[in-house]
Amino acid sequence: MTTPGRLPYPISLTGDGITLREWRDEDLDELVAMLDEPDIARWTPMPSPFDVEAGIAYLKRARQGRVSGQRMQLAITADGGKPLGEVLLFGVDVGLREAELGYLVGAAHRRRGLARRSLTLLSGYARSTLSLNRLLLRIDAGNTASIAVARGCGYRLTGEPPILQEGPHGSTSLDTWESVPTGGGSRMERLRNVAARRYGRRV
Numbered sequence: 001m002t003t004p005g006r007l008p009y010p011i012s013l014t015g016d017g018i019t020l021r022e023w024r025d026e027d028l029d030e031l032v033a034m035l036d037e038p039d040i041a042r043w044t045p046m047p048s049p050f051d052v053e054a055g056i057a058y059l060k061r062a063r064q065g066r067v068s069g070q071r072m073q074l075a076i077t078a079d080g081g082k083p084l085g086e087v088l089l090f091g092v093d094v095g096l097r098e099a100e101l102g103y104l105v106g107a108a109h110r111r112r113g114l115a116r117r118s119l120t121l122l123s124g125y126a127r128s129t130l131s132l133n134r135l136l137l138r139i140d141a142g143n144t145a146s147i148a149v150a151r152g153c154g155y156r157l158t159g160e161p162p163i164l165q166e167g168p169h170g171s172t173s174l175d176t177w178e179s180v181p182t183g184g185g186s187r188m189e190r191l192r193n194v195a196a197r198r199y200g201r202r203v
């Protein structure tokens with residue numbers, strides 16, 4: 001990262017037929033239509049039903065996270081226009097050079113490679129520009145679609161214990177998936193990182 005611990009803002013990333021851009025206030029209606037949906041309610045921590053009030057709060061929080069440089073929360077678009085989904089990067093640990101990513105795609109736009117292309121684009125940016133090494137996804141073992149996206153982008157399941165959560169639409173058991181550069185980071189280094197995160201100690 002250019003300034004340690006602070007993510008660049010604003011940005012726009014283009015490649016492979018998509019543009020990831022900052023959310024705008026004018027996206028409110030599209031955002032609400034996209035997030036008020038059963039799969040999003042089941043597999044993500046979004047409030048459900050997701051109404052206009054939730055949308056306003058969501059865009060406000062996204063803006064705060066972007067301005068403060070704490071997270072990346074970008075709309076997936078074809079050409080910078082209408083939002084089709086969202087891809088995120090958060091929980092950056094500068095010392096361990098790792099961060100977590102997430103994604104969702106509107107129901108009407110699924111199975112067109114949008115999640116795969118967005119995750120690939122943001123993962124590449126995280127490596128090349130943010131100098132992050134280990135990228136993480138947390139995915140419920142029952143979320144077939146998300147697992148297919150993770151695999152398709154070269155992420156692999158780690159042996160870390162699942163994170164159990166109770167939500168209004170059922171319980172989730174989140175497995176940790178990781179992407180580390182080929183040849184980069186020895187097995188020992190990765191195990192040390194796991195230990196450091198688990199016990200709150202940097203090595």
Ligand SMILES: CC(C)(COP(=O)(O)OP(=O)(O)OC[C@H]1O[C@@H](n2cnc3c(N)ncnc32)[C@H](O)[C@@H]1OP(=O)(O)O)[C@@H](O)C(=O)NCCC(=O)NCCS
Pocket residue numbers: 039040043044103104105106109110111112113114115116117138139140143144145146148149152
């Ligand atoms: C998971 C999600 C983002 C996938 O988005 P998408 O744009 O449809 O995914 P893609 O089109 O990029 O698909 C990537 C791969 O996953 C596969 N895939 C996608 N949906 C699938 C499904 N329901 N079942 C099986 N495979 C699926 C595709 O066939 C593709 O495989 P391929 O690369 O071998 O062709 C979308 O279903 C979604 O938003 N779900 C609800 C929110 C969510 O679960 N987010 C992730 C939380 S961890």
